[in-house]
Amino acid sequence: MAADQNGQRSLGEGAMLTLCNISAGYGSFRALFDVSLEVGAGEAIGVVGPNGAGKSTLMRVISGMLRASSGELVFEGRPLTHVPAHRIVEAGIAHVPEHRRLFARLTVEENLRIGAFLPQARRHYVERSEWVYALFPRLLERRRQLAGTLSGGEQQMVAIGRALMSKPKLLLMDEPSAGLAPLVVDQVFDLVRRIREEGYTVLIVEQNLQQVLDVVDRAYLLEVGRIRLSGLSAELKKNPAIRKAYIGL
Amino acid sequence: MDIYLFEAIINGILLGGVLALLALGLNLIFGVIDVVWICYAELVMCGMYMIFWLHSFFGWPILLASFAAILGVAGLGVLLHLLVISPILGSAPINQLLATGGMLFFLQSLATLLFGTDFRNIGVRLPLIELGDIFISYSRLLAFGTALIGAVALYLFLSRTYLGIAMRAIAQDREIMGLMGVDQRRVYLITSAVGGALAGLAACLLVLQYDVHPFIGLSFGPITFMICVLGGLGNMIGGFIAAFVMSQIIAVGGYYFSIEISYVLAFVFFIVLMFIRPQGLLAR
Numbered sequence: 001m002a003a004d005q006n007g008q009r010s011l012g013e014g015a016m017l018t019l020c021n022i023s024a025g026y027g028s029f030r031a032l033f034d035v036s037l038e039v040g041a042g043e044a045i046g047v048v049g050p051n052g053a054g055k056s057t058l059m060r061v062i063s064g065m066l067r068a069s070s071g072e073l074v075f076e077g078r079p080l081t082h083v084p085a086h087r088i089v090e091a092g093i094a095h096v097p098e099h100r101r102l103f104a105r106l107t108v109e110e111n112l113r114i115g116a117f118l119p120q121a122r123r124h125y126v127e128r129s130e131w132v133y134a135l136f137p138r139l140l141e142r143r144r145q146l147a148g149t150l151s152g153g154e155q156q157m158v159a160i161g162r163a164l165m166s167k168p169k170l171l172l173m174d175e176p177s178a179g180l181a182p183l184v185v186d187q188v189f190d191l192v193r194r195i196r197e198e199g200y201t202v203l204i205v206e207q208n209l210q211q212v213l214d215v216v217d218r219a220y221l222l223e224v225g226r227i228r229l230s231g232l233s234a235e236l237k238k239n240p241a242i243r244k245a246y247i248g249l
Numbered sequence: 250m251d252i253y254l255f256e257a258i259i260n261g262i263l264l265g266g267v268l269a270l271l272a273l274g275l276n277l278i279f280g281v282i283d284v285v286w287i288c289y290a291e292l293v294m295c296g297m298y299m300i301f302w303l304h305s306f307f308g309w310p311i312l313l314a315s316f317a318a319i320l321g322v323a324g325l326g327v328l329l330h331l332l333v334i335s336p337i338l339g340s341a342p343i344n345q346l347l348a349t350g351g352m353l354f355f356l357q358s359l360a361t362l363l364f365g366t367d368f369r370n371i372g373v374r375l376p377l378i379e380l381g382d383i384f385i386s387y388s389r390l391l392a393f394g395t396a397l398i399g400a401v402a403l404y405l406f407l408s409r410t411y412l413g414i415a416m417r418a419i420a421q422d423r424e425i426m427g428l429m430g431v432d433q434r435r436v437y438l439i440t441s442a443v444g445g446a447l448a449g450l451a452a453c454l455l456v457l458q459y460d461v462h463p464f465i466g467l468s469f470g471p472i473t474f475m476i477c478v479l480g481g482l483g484n485m486i487g488g489f490i491a492a493f494v495m496s497q498i499i500a501v502g503g504y505y506f507s508i509e510i511s512y513v514l515a516f517v518f519f520i521v522l523m524f525i526r527p528q529g530l531l532a533r
Contacts, residue, residue, distance in 0.1 A: 063428055085427025095428045103418045110414050117411055118430040166430060 016041040016201055017062070017093075017170055022071035024061045031057040033225045034071070039170065044192075044202040046212045046219035046233070048246070054225040055205040056098050059174045062203070063095035064088040075170070090118055094168035098175050100159040104148030108139055111147050111158050115165030124167065132161040135194065153184035160191060164200075171195065173204040177211070189215055209246040213237050254504055256383050261500025262493065263385070266393035267454050269492035271473040273403055273485060274447030280420045280483040281440040284334050287349040289448060290470030291356035292329075296322040296452025297461040298360060301369050311373055319449035326445020327438055335437070353466070360463035368460035375457060392454035399450050400489065403443075407485075416440060420483065475519045481529030491530055495519075 017039040024032045031054040039045045047055050060066040062073065064085035073081045075091055083091070094115075103111055112132060116125045133140040136157040142150060147158055156176055163171060176192065177185040185208065192215050196202060206212035213219060213233040221229040221242065229239070236242055275289050286292070296318045303314035333348050375387040407413035415431050426433055451469075459465060476495050480487030495515055502511025522530070 065424065065427060084432075086430050086432045089428060089430035097425055097428060101422055101425045103421045105421055106414065106418055110418075113411060113414050114418050114429045114431075117415055121430070122411060162429075 015039060016043075016076060017203070018072075018074045019058075019062070020072040020074070022058075022061055022068045022073065024057055024066055024068045024071075026057075026066075030069075031225050032061070032068075035222070035225075035227055037220050037227065037230070039201060039203050041169075041201055042199065043218065044196050044204065044216040046216035047203065047205045047222055048207070048209045048212060048219055049222035049228075050246075051207065052224075053222045055207075055222055056174055057225075058222065059095060059098075059172050059203075059205055062088075063093060063172060065095075089166055089168075090120070092169035093172060094163035094166050094170070095172040096159050096163045096174060096176060098178065100155050102147040102155055102158055102162070105146060107144050108147055108150070108158055109143040111162050112143075112165050115162035118166055121166045125165075128165050128167060132164055135164075135198075136161055136191075151184075152180045153187055156180065156184075156188055157191070160195070164195075168200070170201045170203065173202065175205055175207065177206060177208045185211065209242070252382050254501070256385075257500045257504035258497065259383065259385060260389065261497040263389040263393040264500060265493035265496035266396035267451055268469075268473065268476055268496055269489045270396040270399050270447060270451050270454075271469060272476045272480065272488035272492050273400055274444045274451070275473055275477050276480075276483055276485050276488045277403070277416075277440060277447070278444040279477070280485070281416045282330070282334065282338075282437050283420070283423075284338070284345050285349065285474075285482075286329070286444070287346060287470075288329075288353040288356055288466075289444075290466035290468075290473060291353050292322055292325055292445060292448040293452045293455065293469060294360060294461070294463065294466045295325055295356060296449045297456045297459075297465065298364060298369075300453060300456045301371050301461050304371050304373075305369070311371070315453040318452055319446050322449030322452060323442045323446040326441040326443075326448070329445075330438060330441035334441075335434075353470075357463050357466070364463065366462060366464075368462045370460045371456055373457060386458070388454075388457040392457065395450065395454055399447065403447070404485075406443075412436070412439065472515070475516070479519060479522060479529055481531050484529065484531050487529055487531030494530075 015038040019035055019037050021034045021036055022032055023030065023034055035058060047058060049055055057066065061068050064083055064087070068081060072079060075093060078091065080088055080091060103114065112129055116122055116128060121128065138154055139157055139161060142154065147155065150158065173192070176188050180188060189211050192202065192204065196215070204212060204216060213236060216233055218230065218232055219236055220227050229236070271289065271293070275286060278284065278286050299318040299321045300314045303309040303317055304311050309317070329352065333352060334345070337345055337348055375391070378385045378387050378390065407417055415426070415436055419426050419433065419436055423433065472495065476491045477488050479495065480489070480491035498515045498518055499511045502514040
């Protein structure tokens with residue numbers, strides 16, 4: 001699946017999601033410069049890099065929260081470059097936003113209901129919610145509790161569950177380990193593994209390079225808005241520059 | 250207990266029902282769209298004129314005219330959103346207040362121009378109900394009952410339906426609603442229609458008790474705003490409770506002093522409470 005292994009491959013062919021020379025920013029500030037990447041069906045891809053590299057901006061462009069100033073975004077052969085966010089969910093991309101962004105004054109169950117807002121998702125609400133509760137039994141115990149009263153790890157479960165309610169083909173996860181205690185971070189990465197095993201395609205943005213490279217197949221290194229490096233996780237883990245700068249060895 | 254005091258308390262509760270309905274509508278709009286419709290009571294005035302003309306002039310049965318007015322004011326709410334609110338959604342709150350405040354004068358003047366300043370009455374006289382020594386106005390009882398049904402319907406809508414939950418969620422985090430597949434503009438339009446329909450329902454209930462004239466909104470508008478602020482702006486339950494607190498002050502104050510003094514008391518109570526709890530009774 002990996003583009004690196006196949007060598008030359010025309011853009012978009014076979015890939016589920018293709019970004020081609022995407023640039024984006026806020027006002028006169030440019031956060032992304034000609035970013036290109038590919039996600040194949042069934043793959044787990046990481047986008048890693050330091051704080052302020054443009055990782056979250058990249059996620060926001062993919063899910064339509066932010067418009068790209070130039071470049072192309074293609075999902076399953078459909079151009080999605082200037083499509084509003086609510087249509088992108090319909091196309092099958094769900095986004096677990098940075099800092100979880102739960103509706104704190106709604107219950108866990110209501111947060112999941114919102115995740116199934118689309119008509120196509122509403123029809124399957126009961127089976128989907130049962131599936132999410134099976135994945136996260138803790139949420140079943142707390143389903144009548146206000147989301148704002150949960151612990152950080154539990155909130156992350158709700159955020160992931162809420163995104164899964166729309167039965168996406170591609171799950172975007174923005175810094176799922178941010179702000180969580182080390183033990184909980186391990187749990188979150190276990191969650192990512194379980195979601196992968198369920199057959200989801202995952203694009204995950206993380207600062208926590210070492211742990212994310214253990215879960216994903218391939219990764220891109222993003223620095224100051226540009227892709228610096230890309231490759232299989234195993235290769236990146238061995239890359240001396242990465243080891244020096246990010247893993248601390 | 251003094252029978253007249255008891256009657257005043259009952260009347261206060263009945264008045265509270267309609268005020269609560271108005272407060273719910275205004276709170277819904279504020280909570281979801283984050284805009285205050287200063288001209289809310291003027292929408293009620295428009296609804297009262299609709300019923301008056303449809304019933305008295307075109308001879309529609311009162312129930313049909315009422316139903317048409319609810320739909321009509323819901324339509325006005327949508328128009329207000331599309332023409333006035335939507336273009337200035339991103340601008341400073343003060344500009345939004347000025348725009349909807351301008352609509353207040355526009356609607357008053359338009360009504361004066363179209364209908365003159367005459368007091369119009371639909372001529373429906375509902376009987377008084379006699380309970381022992383107490384007289385209760387049937388139209389007030391009807392207004393109270395209907396307002397309560399409206400409030401319960403709104404509660405069920407907001408707590409049970411996907412759209413209702415989305416409306417409560419949107420007030421908490423606007424930006425990510427798109428990620429949930431929710432089209433904000435559509436939710437805003439539906440909210441404006443529901444807020445308008447509540448004003449229309451209030452119009453149906455008020456037209457049974459009061460004459461219509463272009464400035465009737467001034468009798469309900471200020472007190473509705475006070476109720477919303479008192480309950481915590483955007484807080485539905487707070488507004489609902491505050492409506493009954495205010496209506497009791499007005500009714501019981503009217504029994505001990507006079508109706509004019511009772512409004513003064515209500516405003517004083519409001520001002521004092523704003524010093525003690527500026528965030529409202531039940532601020533979130």
